[in-house]
Amino acid sequence: MTVLRDIVLLISRILLGVILAAHGIQKWTDFGVGAVADQFAGLGVPAPDISAPVVATAEILGGVAVILGVLTRLVGVLVVLLLAGAVWFAHRHAGIFVTDGGWELPVAIAAGFLLLAATGAGRVSVDALVTRRRDRPRPGSRRGGGGRGGGR
Secondary structure, three states: OOHHHHHHHHHHHHHHHHHHHHHHHHHHHHHOHHHHHHHHHHHOOOOHHHHHHHHHHHHHHHHHHHHHOOOHHHHHHHHHHHHHHHHHHHHHHHOOOHHHOOOHHHHHHHHHHHHHHHHOOOOOOHHHHHHHHHHOOOOOOOOOOOOOOOOO
């Protein structure tokens, strides 16, 4: 992995994470999750009283996770699925343009998360830190030799 790639992944994670978390915070604070549930009900979203707080919380937690680079591939896939639901229920009949309530913004954000799901978080992430620690040889073990007692 190149340094440039790591920098681009970090910047992309931060920007996408902030956008996603901001939408979740907006649902809780600006609109109110009850109003979001009412809107979800009008759009035909299943179980709106449950799905509204779940979506708002998932956006916040998913945004923070991707900023930190925690479970980035999994979060990427889950956010793509979440945004597919947003497109299906809220935006598909309005055309492409966001000014008309269209699907361009959720699809653009989903595309970014799809790329993160495919590439991972890069070296500047909690994911990379965990992988490095897991792959580090333990004291007393032989690299690739199966550790203590191996091969006896």
